[in-house]
Structures are given as structure tokens and as C-alpha cells.
Amino acid sequence: MTTGRQVYDPVAPEYSGPQQLRQSLDGLAGKVVGFIDNAKPNFNYLVDDLAELLVSKHGVERVVKRRKRGAGVPVPDAVMQELSDQCDAVITGSGD
């Protein structure tokens, strides 16, 4: 660089603030697993199949399924609370 000048970088770094460590499970046997169906096509079937497989093959005791009203809207707080109260782990998905 020669007789240059300085300009500002306009980009903000992605947020990298305080991170919380998730809880890990020692196994799925006897656990309650929640699903948030993202309301995209086919996701309800994937939830049904995974739920059945987790119970039959991995010893999951119970599955709680909840469906979002639409793909582009968040899960209501009450549903989040319900899943948080009942489940040892919650699975959701993104994409088409």
C-alpha cells in the first residue's frame, strides 16, 4: 500500500458472546424426547419415524410431539416451556 488512506470495515462479526453449555445425556434409555415439527412438507413423517425408532431401538420411554403453526413463525413460549418441563432432549429441524 502506498499513499493510501484508511476506510472502515463495515462488517459486524457474528455474535460470539457468552455461550451456555448444553446438558449431555448418558444414554437415551428411559428418557423423554421432544420434537418440534417445523411444519415443512414431510417433517411430520420424519418426526413420526424418528420417534418410533428412538423408542423401539434406543429405549426412549416417551416422545412429545409439537408442531409449529408455520415454518416462518417461532414456537409459542408456552410450548417451549412445556417441552422444557417434560423433556430430557428436544429435536427440531431446519430446511426444505
Next chain:
Amino acid sequence: MGRAQARGLGYADLPIAVMPHPFGTLTRDGVRTLAVSLVADIASLACKSTDAVAAGTPAQTECAALVDVGADADDVNALFRAQGWTDGLPVVAPTQKRVQRMLEATTRHPDEIVARLPPGFGAATVQRIAINAVMAGCDPACMPVLIAAVEAVTPPQFNVQTIQTTTNPATVWLIVNGPIAQDLGMNGNLNCLGQTNWANATLGRALHLILLNIGRAVPGELDRATHGQPGKYTFCCAENETETPWEPLHVEKGYRADQSTVTVVGAEGTLNMNTHTKNADEILNVIAATLPRPPSNDYLNGGNPWIVLSPEHAHILHAAGLTKAQVKSRLWEQSKMSVRLLPPIDFARIQSVRGPELGTFTQDTLLPIATTPDNIGILVAGGPGTHSTYVPSLGSTRSVTRVILP
């Protein structure tokens, strides 16, 4: 996207299983096969011990970095192009002097974080807003408008998260009301959604640069738009407050006429509605017949569609004794769409989304475009002519209006 979102929301070690795209078009058997192949991975991830994530080293400062560059404008644009810092158009170099001039147009502190913008949750400091405003070519007097616009996109009901990341052609339309529109020389008249007005063009561009550079909605990465749309470069206008027969938008929203506001809309484009009729009922019939479309996100979600009425059409409706609220009610009632137009998969999808509102669908169900008439937006803008414009919305969004402060 999942990893970036998890990081932004404070769970960088969220376990993620990846499945191939496309998923939505798989057969029922295909979904079953996929589930069988995924379940062991999911079970393993759920039990995976927590990684020793670098737990939170918040940035010591959000002060933007200075970068050395050659003196020539070509050098600046070569740098910005190579770094992916522009919308694809040349920019004005954000030098210290220019950014300082922009900052002097607001009383807000340069380090203040106005918002964290998804999907990257970068910090929209006043300084970064100023930097992107310089790049877009804004006059310093635009700064208060941009700060208010950044504040306006953040409430959950606007759903900027989805606007920034969806496969739909969603963008943010900026509407400015009140005295500042005139002070800035904004256009709410002829060609108000078109080119050449400096304030309209640069304000809209600046907001979209902010969403790109601070929100980090980079196309192909976290911005997953299938096609996008031209309004992702700039989409901004004023209302034609001198020619509207009704109260202007900001007064309708509860502000005084002498206040200035910015309104953000989650928009999907524009569609011309040209009718030469001078009859109010016929104008409403034309508009109401234009809105129903089977792939519409407004009908899918119960949305927030906007009608930009030309002054000519607005005056005909007003002369027939109609208020804005009555126009909304008439359009809401007359534009209901038969579910018979929907392919079965979309019928099921919309039933899922709108079932709580409308009950179980039959083949005779009629879908309203919005959950309530009031969610239809009306703006009077444009010049002489027999055209009004439909601005479809993303559906899962509600416009937000914010007052512009110094």
C-alpha cells in the same frame, strides 16, 4: 445456518445432524429410509459429551476496524468487492471523515448498540450504521431515519429473522412519513418506487447494506433466497401526504402529523393494478380480484398485504364516502380465496397454519388474505395515473412504525 444460529443464540455446541437436500419432495418411503439412516447419528449426538467450547469471549469493543487501502476509488471498490462487503454495486469509501460527518447528524453515541440483527446477530452500533450509510451514498441527514429503521426491524412481529434467511423473495420496504420526508427531498409522487431520487435510493440501499453486513445475511450462506428480488438492493419511498384524501400512514398509526416516522414492511415485490374506471366499487373489485394467488404467502399465513393507491384511485374511493378502514374491510371481504385453487399439499399446509383461526377446512372454505382487515396496509403514493400497486408480504410478518428522533 444452524451452526451460526446456535452460536448467535449462545449454544455453540448444539449437536446437529445433517441430511441431504431436497427433503420436502421425498416419498413417504424415502422419508422412512432417511429416518432409519439418521436415527443412530441423532441418538449418538444427543449423548455426545459437551465440547469444550470457547465459552464466551465477548468482543472487547464493537468499534469498527480501519483498513488501509489505496487512494483511488477503484482501489476501495476492489477491496470491498473482494471482501464481499457490498451489495454488488460500487460504494462510497467509508473514510473517517465521512463517517464522522454522518455521526454528527445524530445525538446517539457511536458505540451504542441499536440492535443485534439476525441471522448473525452482529451488533448494529451507531457507528456501523453510519459506515454503511456512507457506503450507500446517504446524506448525513438520513442518519436518524436509519437508526429508527434499524429499531423498527427488531420487534419479533416483524420477523426479520425469516425475512433475512427465507427461500422466499422477501425484503424490507421502508416508508417515511412526516416532515423529514420533505426535508430529505424524498419522493412519494411520480415513480416513487422507481429510480433517481437520491434519498429514496440511498436510504433503502443503506438499510439493506446494514442487513447484509451487520445481520450477515449473505446470499448463498445464511440468506437462502431462491431468486431474491430487485428490492433487496433498495426499496424505499415516502407517502404522498399532500395528495392523500385520508390521514397519512403515521397519523393512522397514532403519531402526530408533525412527527416523522419510518415504517418497515416485509415485502415480496410489486404488482401493477391498472384500471381506468372512475367507480369506487369497480376499483375495489379490480384490486380484490388481483390479490388471490395460490402460492401467496399472505393467504398461507394470514398476512400483511399492502396496497399502494394512486392519488387518483384514493380520491375516487374517498369521494364515494369510504374511509381507509372501510376500504380495508371491503378488500378483506371481497378478496377471499377458495381453497379449491390449492394443490393438496398446500391445502394441508395452509390448514395447519390457519386451522386455529379458521377451523377445519372443507372444499368450500374461503381464505381471507389477512387474519383481520386491519392487517391490510394502505399507502397513498405515486403521481397521476390509473395505477395502484399490490405489495405482497412474506405473510409471517407485521409492519412496524417507529418515530424518528434526532
